[in-house]
Amino acid sequence: MSDQSFEPHATEFAPGDEGEGQVRTRILGYVVGLGLAVVLTVTSFFIAGTDLVWQPSIPVAIIVLAIAQMGVHLVFFLHITTGPDNTNNVMALAFGVLIVVLVIGGSLWIMANLNQNMMPMDQIMQMQR
Template sequence: MSSNHHSASEHSRHDLAPGEEQKGGSGIAKGVRGYLVGLAFAAGLTVASFVVAGSTRFIYAPGVPVALLVLAVAQMGVHLAFFLHITTGPDNTNNVLALAFGTLIVALVVVGSLWIMANLNANMMPMDAMMPAGGMAQSGPTGGATVPGASPSPVTPPPAAR
């Protein structure tokens, strides 16, 4: 064997995904450096999204929502990799499944809420059918609301106490 080949454990020690921590605890500086790289990426993506949303100088105006969606997905990827340390390693299977389940629950809540609101909107009586043509009900002489166009009821004083 040549001296250029590394053992499997040596190779796996240097072959890490972005944001993945080393198991040996080789130093706080490397961990902090990973967080600072993630912070730089997250800040850069945030600034880029504000620039895209605030100016159409860099991107065609109808493409702004798509660009913001792409930047948002990239921002989520940076947070998952650098801060939550979600990687594709075999030791992260439970984390990935928990993340997928949480995403499913959030999607069900959002889609279900939109479905219910759309159904309520479709089945709601229109506002002009609920109110008379004159608009808001007006106050009558008794202080109570009366329907416009109806004759007010005569006000009778209460009977005197005997």
């Protein structure tokens, strides 16, 4: 076979998946993540407090920025990438998201059902008279 050893180059890693490289590379990844998180946070506060953005689109813009910030945190700080060694992390994250969606969705479903089927307080007070 070949006696060439494969050593991954610094540019072959995904953001947040620097591995056991130099400390400088790892710190740079954290600083880039921090910078992106700060920019996204400042942008969301700017959008919420200004009249430069069309008012009905503000909630949508804030939701988009929140999803982008979640992605930044997952990649740069939690090191969730698409590499083969992160399969368990991605599966655990997907399971956690599923549980959160089920709990929140089930709670909203139950509250909506109770709101529809419960008698209003004024009718209860009239029945007691």
